[in-house]
Amino acid sequence: MTIVRARRSASDMPLIAAATGRVPARRPVWFMRQAGRSLPEYRAIRADRGMLESCFDPELVCEITMQPVRRHDTDAAILFSDIVVPLKAAGVDLDIVPGTGPVIASPIRTAADVAALPRLEPEAVGAVTAAIGLLLEELPPTVSLIGFAGAPFTLASYLIEGGPSRTYEHTKAMMLAEPDLWHALMGRLADLTIAFLRAQIAAGVDAVQLFDSWAGTLSESAYEAFVAPHSTRVMAEIEQFGVPRIHFGVGTGELLGAMTRVGTDVIGVDWRTPLDVAAERVGRSVAIQGNLDPTVLLAGPEAVRRELTRIIAEGDRAVAAGTPGHIVNLGHGVLPNTDADAITHAVELIHTL
Ligand code: 1CP
Structure with a gap:
């Protein structure tokens, strides 16, 4: 017997509706880092496998990406991967160290380091695009698949510092003291980000998120001068494919x-x-996503209800005033200590409030 699958269509997806100024069939919600250590089934499946090794195993990526969708009934799945995956795929010597994050073997500090940064060939992320293919078969038709990449600045911060940082001192020093070197590096990283996003879009993701997680360390003038031109090129290259960004x-x-x-x-x-x-700050020109403080999920059901009620009212107020839509999410990723049931209850509440 042949099973004819319902074709996935963006018009059936609440997340895509909210992102593009249409009225969603229900209030869309997903959580950054929804796949991860808050889920017992994730801890079990990752027990004897490294993070990077897992990111290059299509069946495992598909399974881990599906786990929060099955358990919590979110309106989107975010591909299980990491912002350093395209760097690893291109040949940069790095690892994801448990409890720390990405660690780069030889930090990038000189013109020779930048020149030696390898380019990303799309075939090198074949495991990621294969995982997307499996996910498109498995995801319910109304659940969007979100692909993602790190923005050039956030990737540069890991490459220059050599790992996570509080001060971004080497990064800012290069930016200010050696602007030509800085822009050369950012240009190479924009190329890598574009290649990674194009591969995911070609494989069929429904939306993409550009993570410039650490851009908030910059002043607006530094952001405009040293970051915006490169992120603008990334976003402009992606626009032609018509998937919400x-x-x-x-x-x-x-x-x-x-x-x-x-x-x-x-x-x-x-x-x-x-x-x-x-x-209001963005002139109501684009949809908004957010913004529950992830620690609220550790504070019990009353606090979750109170904060979600406020956030939904603020989002509704923005939409009533002309903002194209609101996608409910956290303000940053799920904390590993979060009780999985607290997340399920939050999703239920968001869908009923
Ligand atoms: O469920 C999901 O959200 C998908 C999985 C995902 C995503 C979107 C992971 C898995 N990483 C990311 C993106 C990512 N990676 C970002 C942007 C999002 C954010 O701001 O949180 C960043 C900054 C990273 C870098 C990174 N990788 C860190 C942060 C380190 C720091 O500077 O503080 C960490 C801890 C990692 C490792 C990692 N990535 C993902 C997981 C589940 C883990 C934990 C490692 C493990 O389980 O061994």
């Missing part, structure tokens, strides 16, 4: 206008900026 960073209240001007369909907002204020 989401642009996100943490602590970016002062950058929301600039991050919207680089070209996006949805702007991510963290918990520091009320959604209606954020919507």
Whole structure:
């Protein structure tokens, strides 16, 4: 017997409706880092496998991406991967160290380092595109698949610092002292980001999110001068494919206008900026995504209900005033200690409020 699958169509997806100014069939919600350590089934399946090794195993990527959709009934799946996956695929010597994050064997500091940065051939991320193919078969027709990439600045910060940083001192020093070297590196990273996003879009993702997680460390003038031209090129290259683009960073209240001007369909907002204020800051020109503080999910059902009620009211107010749509999310990723049931209950509440 042949099973004829319902064809996935963007017009049936609440997340795509909210991203593109249509009225969604229900209030769309997904959570950054929804696939991960908050889920017992994730901890079990990852027990004896490294993070990077897992990201290059299509069956495993598909399974881990599906886990939160099955358990929580979210309106989107985010591909299980990492922002350093395309760097690894291109041949950069790096690892994802448990409890730390990405660690680069030889940090990039000189013109010779930048020149030696390998380019990404689309075949090198064949495992990622294969995983997308499996997911398109498995996902319910109304659940969007979100692909993603790190933005050039956030990738540069890992490559230059050699790993996670609090101060971004080497990154900012290169930016200010050696602007030509800086722009050469950012240009190469924009190429890599474009190649990675194009591969995911060609494989069939329904939307993409550009993570400039650490851009909030910059002043608006530094962002405009040293980051915006490169992120603008990424967003412009992607626009032609017609999949909604989401642009996100943490602590970016002062950058929301600039991050919207680089070209996006949805702007991510963290918990520091009320959604209606954020919507006004971007001229109500794009949809908004956010913005529950991830720690609220650790504070019990009453706090979750109170905060979600407020956030949904702020989002509704923005939409009533002309913002194209609101996608409910956290202001940053799910914390590993979060009880999986708290996430399920939050999704239920968002769908009924
Ligand atoms: O061994 C492990 O389990 C490592 C933990 C882990 C996981 C589960 C890392 C290391 N990355 C991931 C997956 C991941 N990374 C996803 C999965 C999809 C989902 O959301 O469910 C996504 C979207 C990312 C993207 C990512 N990686 C970002 C952008 C999003 C964000 O959180 O701001 C960043 C900054 C990274 C770098 C990174 N990778 C891993 C860690 C712990 C970090 C952050 C390190 C730091 O604080 O600088």
